[in-house]
Amino acid sequence: MDLSLYLVTDRSLLPVGKPHLEALEQALIGGVTVVQIREKVADTAEFLRVARESKALCDRYNVPLLVNDRVDIALAINARGVHLGQSDMPIDIARKLMPKGSIIGISCNSLHDVRRARESKADYVGLGAVWDTQTKKLTSSPIGVRGLGVLLEALDGSDIQAVAIGGIKSTNLARLLHGSVSRTNHTLDGVAVVSDIVASPNPETAARRLKSIFNACKRCILDSPAQNFVWSRGEILDNVTTIMDGVRTLSPLVHQMTNIVVSNQSANITLAVGASPIMATAPEEMSDLSKLSNGLLVNIGTLVGGSVQGMLKGGYFVNAAKNPVVLDPVGVGASDFRKSSVNELLNAWQPTVIKGNAGELAALAGSSEAASKGVDSTGGFQDPINFTRQLARKERCVVVLTGETDYVSDGKRVLMLKNGHSLLGKVTGSGCMLGSVITAYCAAANALASEDDEHEGRLTRSGDFLSAAVGAVLTLTxxxxxxxxREDVHGMGTFLPALLDEVAALRPENIRQLAKVEEVE
Incomplete structure (x- = not known):
């Protein structure tokens, strides 16, 4: 069964004057591949009538119809199957009652639910709710985009299909599909949608839009840049120099939502590499600024409640504009507020690069291997290579692990960088400045990418963000x-202005001559 666009009906959401069957037929014409009839308040007679009429319509379009909860209704209309909740009839009993070959799906909100569904031999699972939704009262907290990967991984080796449900719309579908892939590359088979189709005045257009995004994203996942870019060390350095020149030629506008401690240094380092900074945090500006800027840095160093809303909207609009977003989760392990805020951000938008020290990235990954004190890391990883690769694979972005030795990975390759001076780690905001440089380089890489790569399935063009991150680290180090x-540098106080001068004076040939980069397994 093709689950790619799974419509769940809800007559209470229909626009005034829009009959249920009219809306359903338009959705079928638009590309809906399976329909679930859900009637939470109708009595049995009305439910039976609506289900029978819907079944006849779906049969005309050769689209399978499932019935929510009610095995008796499904039997009465000869439905293709049923969808059960965790508190409904057990799958094994429903299987005995339903005709042979019937489809039985079940809602799952946790790893425990998925494992039980697998043991019960469900045909598919509905995973969610992903986000808060107004169409159904939730009995469990939303699992978020990042929670889907773990549940999908639990289906490895089985024939059970999976759809996500809960708050899914055309505006967040690309983020959902891109971010929900498991570490083992297990992907969703479809998405269940309610209000974005049912409440639309034009269900056909709404369905076509969703189906188009779904298909485009699936192609992108199968044809991801991480699988295609297999350059040698020399080729990566060639790309770095191209990106460096691109920054100075294009002068991308870099929007930075950064902490108040380092905003001046961040703006100056952006200017030093040849880009232009803009510092703004108000949520009300995010839509307009996303149309002007070429990339966004989100740095949570001095996080306050109001700034989270700006960050949520900023990343969302920049994703929509297909420009890169760099996340610097400064001190994320210091408080539950920071942890929950970063989790909220990563469930709302897709980062292009995540940069942090060992303590920050360990907290982000839920690992206790490396600790932090405030914004400083107090430890490292026994295996930084695999940690960086696994985190990049999990978050489906480039990850930069900073330290005495820096590691950069796209989830497939890991590059180790050994340039730098000890003074860099002693001045306030050196890591934050690196975030600014990474964003500027990613903005240039995105602008230099082929326009053929700018389509609705991607959250950026398929720019070479691995090389951009490597180039940014090399530039600063x-x-x-x-x-x-320099003779005029005598310590921390004189080092910082000298650093700005040297970044501005740095040329591609310096990178080629001095870069200490190697690919590691």
Missing amino acids: IASEFAAK
Whole structure:
């Protein structure tokens, strides 16, 4: 059964004057591949009437119809199957009652639910709710986009299909599909949608839009940049120099929502690499700024409640504009508020790059291997190579692990970088400045990518963000080596302005000559 666009009906959401069967037929014409009739308040006679009429219509379009909860209704109309909740009839009993070959699906909100569904031999699982939804009273907290990967991984080796449900709309579908892939590359088979189709004045258009995004995203997942970019070390350095030149030629506008401690340094380092900074946090500006900027940095160093809303909207609109978003989860392990805020951000939008020290990335990954004190890391990883690769694979983005040795991964390859000077780690905001440089380089990489790669399935063009991140790290670390050798540098106070000068003076040939980069397994 093709579950790609799974419509769940709800007559209470229909626009005034829009009959149920008219809306359903338009949705079928628009590309809905399976229909579930859900009637939470109708009595049995009315439910039977609506289900019978809907079944006749679905049969005309050769689209299977399932019935929510009610095995008796499904039997009465000869439905293709039923969808059960965790408190409904057990699957094994429903299987005995339903005709042979009937489809039986079940809602799952946890790993325990998925494992039980697998043991019960469900045909498919409905995973969610992903986000809050007004169409159904939730009995469990939303699992978020990032929670789907773990549940999908539990289906590895089985024939059970999976659809996501809960708050899914055309505006967040690309983020959902991109971010829900498991570490084992298990993907969703479809998405269940309610209000975005049912409440639309034009269900056919709404369904076509959703189906188009779904198909485009599926192609992107199968044809991801991480699988295609297999350049050698020399080719990566060639790409780095192209991106460096691109920053100075294009002067991308870099929107930075950064902490108040380092906003001046962040703006100056952005100017030093050849880009232009804009610092703004008001939620009301995010839509307009996303149309002007070429990339967004979200740095949570001095996080306050109001700023989270700006960050949520900022990332959302920049995703929609297909420009890169860089997340710097500064001190994320310091408080539950920071942890919950970052989780909320990552469930709302897709980062292009996540940059952090060992303590920050360990907290983000839920690992206790590396700790932090405030914004500083107090430990490292026994296996930083695999940690960086696994986190990049889980978050489906480039990850930069900073430290005495830096590691950069796209989830497939890991590059180890060994440039830098000890003074760089002693000045306030050096890590935050790196976030600014990464964003500028990603903005240039995105702008330099082929326009053929800009379609609705991607959240950016397929720019070379691995090389962009590597280039940004090399720019700052090699410049720090030059700055530390200057006669006018006597310590932290004189090092910072010298660093800005050296970043501005750095040229591609310096990168080629001095880069200490190697690919590691």
